[in-house]
Amino acid sequence: MNMQAGIKLTAAEAALVDTYNEQLGDLPGDGATLLARDTLLSDLKKAGLPTRRIEAWHYTDLKALLRAVPAFVLGADAGRVDPIVPGSAVLSVVNGKAHARVMQEGITVRSYGEALLDGSAAGDLVARDSDDVIGRINGSFVRDGLSIDFEDGLVVESPVEIQSVQNCGQVNTRFPVRFGAGSKATVIERHLAVGKEAALVTSVTDVTLADGAEVTWIIFQSEGEADTHLAQFKAELGANARLRLYVINAGGKLVRQEIDVAVTGEGSDLTLRGINLLGGESHTDVTFNVGHDVAHTTSTEVIRNVVFDRARGVFQGQIRVAQDAQKTDAKMSCNTLLLSDDAEFSAKPELEIFADDVQCGHGATVIDIDHTQLFYLMARGVPENKARAMLVNAFVAEIVEELEDETLVEALEGVISDWLETHA
Amino acid sequence: MLEIRNLHARIAEDGTEIIRGLNLTVNDGEVAAIMGPNGSGKSTLSYILAGREEYEVTEGDILYNGESILELDPAERATKGIFLAFQYPVEIPGVATMQFLKVAMNEQRKARGEDELSTPDFMRRVKEAAAGLQISPEMLRRPLNVGFSGGEKKRAEILQMALLEPKLCVLDETDSGLDIDALKIVADGVNALRSPDRSVVVITHYQRLLDYIVPDTVHVLYKGQVIKSGDKTLAHELEANGYADIIEAAA
Numbered sequence: 001m002n003m004q005a006g007i008k009l010t011a012a013e014a015a016l017v018d019t020y021n022e023q024l025g026d027l028p029g030d031g032a033t034l035l036a037r038d039t040l041l042s043d044l045k046k047a048g049l050p051t052r053r054i055e056a057w058h059y060t061d062l063k064a065l066l067r068a069v070p071a072f073v074l075g076a077d078a079g080r081v082d083p084i085v086p087g088s089a090v091l092s093v094v095n096g097k098a099h100a101r102v103m104q105e106g107i108t109v110r111s112y113g114e115a116l117l118d119g120s121a122a123g124d125l126v127a128r129d130s131d132d133v134i135g136r137i138n139g140s141f142v143r144d145g146l147s148i149d150f151e152d153g154l155v156v157e158s159p160v161e162i163q164s165v166q167n168c169g170q171v172n173t174r175f176p177v178r179f180g181a182g183s184k185a186t187v188i189e190r191h192l193a194v195g196k197e198a199a200l201v202t203s204v205t206d207v208t209l210a211d212g213a214e215v216t217w218i219i220f221q222s223e224g225e226a227d228t229h230l231a232q233f234k235a236e237l238g239a240n241a242r243l244r245l246y247v248i249n250a251g252g253k254l255v256r257q258e259i260d261v262a263v264t265g266e267g268s269d270l271t272l273r274g275i276n277l278l279g280g281e282s283h284t285d286v287t288f289n290v291g292h293d294v295a296h297t298t299s300t301e302v303i304r305n306v307v308f309d310r311a312r313g314v315f316q317g318q319i320r321v322a323q324d325a326q327k328t329d330a331k332m333s334c335n336t337l338l339l340s341d342d343a344e345f346s347a348k349p350e351l352e353i354f355a356d357d358v359q360c361g362h363g364a365t366v367i368d369i370d371h372t373q374l375f376y377l378m379a380r381g382v383p384e385n386k387a388r389a390m391l392v393n394a395f396v397a398e399i400v401e402e403l404e405d406e407t408l409v410e411a412l413e414g415v416i417s418d419w420l421e422t423h424a
Numbered sequence: 425m426l427e428i429r430n431l432h433a434r435i436a437e438d439g440t441e442i443i444r445g446l447n448l449t450v451n452d453g454e455v456a457a458i459m460g461p462n463g464s465g466k467s468t469l470s471y472i473l474a475g476r477e478e479y480e481v482t483e484g485d486i487l488y489n490g491e492s493i494l495e496l497d498p499a500e501r502a503t504k505g506i507f508l509a510f511q512y513p514v515e516i517p518g519v520a521t522m523q524f525l526k527v528a529m530n531e532q533r534k535a536r537g538e539d540e541l542s543t544p545d546f547m548r549r550v551k552e553a554a555a556g557l558q559i560s561p562e563m564l565r566r567p568l569n570v571g572f573s574g575g576e577k578k579r580a581e582i583l584q585m586a587l588l589e590p591k592l593c594v595l596d597e598t599d600s601g602l603d604i605d606a607l608k609i610v611a612d613g614v615n616a617l618r619s620p621d622r623s624v625v626v627i628t629h630y631q632r633l634l635d636y637i638v639p640d641t642v643h644v645l646y647k648g649q650v651i652k653s654g655d656k657t658l659a660h661e662l663e664a665n666g667y668a669d670i671i672e673a674a675a
Binding site: 371372373375376377378379380381382383384386387390391393394395396397398401 | 474475476477478497498499501502503507508510513514516517518519524527528531532535567584588
């Protein structure tokens with residue numbers, strides 16, 4: 001109804017259309033790929049960016065918040081950085097250009113750019129539904145990424161870090177990853193900026209866990225203060241598969257991280273832990289959907305938010321339990337520490353349950369620093385600012401410690417306390 | 425060491441006066457016991473000495489080594505050598521006990537212009553002090569006070585006191601919730617710290633603790649004032665006859 005011809009585009013919408021037309025000649029892909037891109041872009045142009053009237057975007061009015069689109073810069077080189085966890089096997093993506101390489105036996109890595117070129121990825125380039133603006137933008141512009149396959153039964157000791165580093169422009173990547181039956185691995189998906197110039201980053205990760213796979217997946221986002229970061233993480237869990245997903249946001253000006261998990265195998269478990277470290281004038285939205293489609297599955301979601309300055313945060317969490325999904329056990333909580341009068345956080349938990357024999361719950365709290373704890377630390381000689389920082393750190397460290405792996409815990413606590421030291 | 429002069433203090437939030445003209449002097453090296461019935465202001469006094477914001481001093485002064493400490497925040501008082509062993513030590517999930525001990529020791533050293541402790545030196549000090557208080561390494565690996573039993577919490581307080589080497593130790597009902605074995609361990613820990621340049625204020629409801637930490641002076645607190653002072657025999661008198669006689673005599 002609102003899609004009549006001649007609708008006025010915002011500056012950002014017009015820039016997306018223009019940059020598409022400019023890049024059209026060298027976006028990788030065969031005819032089918034090009035057609036898929038065209039469809040996504042024209043849908044984007046027709047519908048425009050979503051406003052708060054679209055329910056899924058109610059707390060993140062993208063049309064109002066996305067003011068401009070930085071120009072695409074071909075061949076920009078942001079370099080590389082050390083991995084978060086020492087000893088990780090790094091797969092490097094520099095300003096959207098992926099560097100596939102030979103890994104240990106059992107891990108196959110292919111350039112996603114090649115899959116676009118030969119047309120085998122054309123089928124990926126579809127929107128999930130009419131609200132899927134990230135899928136539309138990413139699908140229109142995606143140039144590269146990595147397809148990774150962990151063979152059945154493979155146990156990988158050190159983490160694999162997918163390191164997507166950028167310093168400006170437009171970065172659009174995809175990461176389809178398959179974990180074979182019974183495989184075990186830890187993957188760190190890291191998005192970071194090394195420059196101050198604005199960037200528009202979109203990234204779609206599509207993960208499949210075959211039966212019995214056990215995966216720890218950590219998304220660590222530390223884009224720059226001027227950057228827009230729009231990302232999706234999609235996962236499908238086979239029977240008895242376990243996915244432990246950590247999402248840490250510690251950067252960006254405008255951030256939306258969507259998480260869609262389909263729990264489709266009996267006996268499978270999803271553990272989601274989210275940490276949002278928000279400061280400055282940033283806007284960060286984590287929108288999560290889990291669908292329990294079969295019986296005897298579990299999921300727990302704990303989100304901890306620390307909000308300073310004039311930052312705004314959003315968590316939308318939806319648990320859906322299908323009619324056949326009896327004995328589902330799902331619990332979600334969202335706790336926020338608001339550290340300034342101008343800080344804001346909106347939490348919207350939703351349960352949609354069609355089965356009658358399930359245990360599901362959710363809760364949300366907003367708190368301030370505990371004065372008794374603060375007094376106790378100060379009474380031991382810890383100065384007030386340091387004592388406050390320790391308590392803020394403790395609020396999020398509690399869920400990092402659940403990881404148990406000491407190197408991983410230490411590495412994540414390190415990046416968190418670094419952030420707090422510069423922002424608190 | 426400590427001189428409290430005509431101290432009046434109230435709860436900041438609702439203005440309830442708790443301390444009403446309290447006078448007390450504690451000399452260097454002295455162990456002073458403060459006894460009194462429930463609600464006499466004992467715990468409030470300990471919080472005021474440590475600088476808790478929830479209480480407001482409206483009159484009088486607290487002199488520590490001749491200087492008023494009323495304008496100092498809790499961290500500054502701690503750095504000057506005032507230590508409060510809490511009646512209810514606070515649980516802080518997410519803060520590791522060892523990390524907390526290291527930060528506290530080093531922040532105090534930094535504030536006094538001393539070098540920070542090296543990790544081996546720090547570990548050695550903790551190990552030595554913990555052994556004397558029968559604190560296991562496993563307990564030190566837990567988050568601060570989280571999941572500690574009542575006795576473990578009190579021992580952990582004394583451990584902190586031993587490591588921070590304060591000059592004025594205030595023990596707030598350190599005996600509450602302790603069985604006799606735990607009480608002895610805690611008392612031994614305190615006695616080991618007695619020295620001519622360190623004073624101890626022992627706040628307690630019962631005489632029992634004073635059999636193990638023998639005080640030089642005993643003061644009876646009632647309705648926010650010291651109504652009687654004496655030597656350790658006063659504590660025995662209280663144990664035998666209760667507070668009623670003394671309160672009546674003072675009235």
